[in-house]
Amino acid sequence: EVQLVESGGGWVQPGGSLRLSCAASGFTFDDYAMGWVRQAPGKGLEWVSAISWSGDSTNYADSVKGQFTISRDNAKNTVYLQMNSLKPEDTAVYYCATGTHYGEKGTQVTVSS
Numbered sequence: 001e002v003q004l005v006e007s008g009g010g011w012v013q014p015g016g017s018l019r020l021s022c023a024a025s026g027f028t029f030d031d032y033a034m035g036w037v038r039q040a041p042g043k044g045l046e047w048v049s050a051i052s053w054s055g056d057s058t059n060y061a062d063s064v065k066g067q068f069t070i071s072r073d074n075a076k077n078t079v080y081l082q083m084n085s086l087k088p089e090d091t092a093v094y095y096c097a098t099g100t101h102y103g104e105k106g107t108q109v110t111v112s113s
Helices: none
Strands: 003-007 010-012 018-025 034-039 045-051 058-060 068-073 078-083 092-098 107-111
Touching: 003 092, 018 034, 018 092, 018 107, 034 068, 034 078, 045 068, 045 078, 045 092, 058 068
Parallel strands: 010 107
Antiparallel strands: 003 018, 018 078, 034 045, 034 092, 045 058, 068 078, 092 107
């Protein structure tokens, strides 16, 4: 059974940073691309970033390009999202994803002063 467990969210002031983690299990992690999506209050899911199985290729939504960095550690079955210069509009629940699987709970990120 595929399991994706996100962590690392919290409250941060505008301009701050957070690092999200996603621990994966139940599949061969280094065979699959991984990604992050988010859902802001009252809005639908927004794709944020993706990384290839090897980590050699990354992609970002225009809204976070230059601000967020995705990475992975295949030895730890973990994917990360480093978020810098956070803005109030980055407030959302962040979910880890692979294929059609998403983390069940996500991790809440709140950016406010």
